[in-house]
Amino acid sequence: MSKFRNIPLPPRLIYGRGALNQLDCVLSSHRKNRHSPFIYILDHCLKHKKNISEKLPLDGNDLIVYADTTLEPKTKQVDDIRDRLKSAFRDNISGIIGIGGGSVMDIAKAVALMLTNKGSSADYQGWDLIQNPAIYKVGIPTLSGTGAEVSRTCVLMGPEKKLGINSDHTPFDQIILDPDLIADVPREQRFYTGMDCYIHCIESLNGSYINAFSRTHGEKALALCREVFLDCEDWNPECDEKLMMASYLGGISIATSHLGVVHALSYGLSYLLGIKHGEGNCNVLDHIEKYYPEGYAEFQLMLEKNNIQLRKNICKDLGDKDFETMSKVALGLEPLCENALGKNWKDEINPQVIKKIYQEI
Ligand SMILES: [Fe+2]
Secondary structure (H helix, E strand, C coil): CCCCCCCCCCCEEEECCCHHHHHHHHHHCCCCCCCCCEEEEEEHHHCCCHHHHCCCCCCCCCEEEEECCCCCCEHHHHHHHHHHHHHHHCCCCCEEEEEECHHHHHHHHHHHHHCCCCCCHHHHCEECCCCCCCCCEEEEECCCCCCCCCCCCCEEECCCCEEEEECCCCCCCEEEECHHHHCCCCHHHHHHHHHHHHHHHHHHHCCCCCCHHHHHHHHHHHHHHHHHHHHCCCCCHHHHHHHHHHHHHHHHHHHHCCCCHHHHHHHHHHHHHCCCHHHHHHHHHCCCCCCCHHHHHHHHHHHHHCCCCCCCCCCCCCCHHHHHHHHHHHHHCHHHHHHHHCCCHHHCCCHHHHHHHHHHC
């Protein structure tokens, strides 16, 4: 990794309750012509949420595409949406607007990239492989924690790996952070996604890549996570505002530092078992006290306070080949392992160590 990272962040942001109402105004100057649609990619869970669908400023050929988020987003899912849009509109699309949780943020970013880059999205999983800028893209989160609204990656499950399309062209051009949109997220889902942010902070603040920029954002994000998941007696609208800001700041924190061992092992779980990212992170942190002792202890308090019971023994039916596969995914994420354990990380973590942890999960 070079000494300095030149990080692209979304250049435009609207924050505030009811900010979704500004979307019409935001989009108007970006419509190429009256036949050129905006494509709204919505989480399929939002299909019946009238407080969102009725507020979309649909016009002309604008189209809503519902993305199935039952499982983690896949490269094939992105390619299929891209192919469908290409055959309907060729290159005459004004922009992509992603509305949903981290999965939809990532699908929207990936589709916008794949409308201008040839081949399969699987060809671009990695670092700086994207050749051409994406089309205009807007992110509107309805779940908070992943930081996907601000990141320069879009994490996808490919035929061979779970890995993001990391590039300077990946971030949104515009994000709209409206805390009203996360108000009715189910309690468990809110916890798991919120813990993704908490774990971003733990990994970033305890990593060897930490720096003042990252620490500044990470510490505030961590404080906000503590306020909502430890100090708050009853979830209230102020908690939505805090969690939304925690997600944003946590995302910026990892942009200049890195993730760590929890995410490395969690990627393996998601890849093989399809476990969703936030929950997978929780499953891993619950078994790696050794690497993050303080984060582990605080996480136990958060589980208790929020009355969350993690699933147990999720790896009990797996065989040697399965552990090998998960281990390969985890150890393939070298920067994460190095951030957590330093330059000599291979002395500390290897397939045997990882297998033992997975066996306990
Ligand atoms: Fe994450």
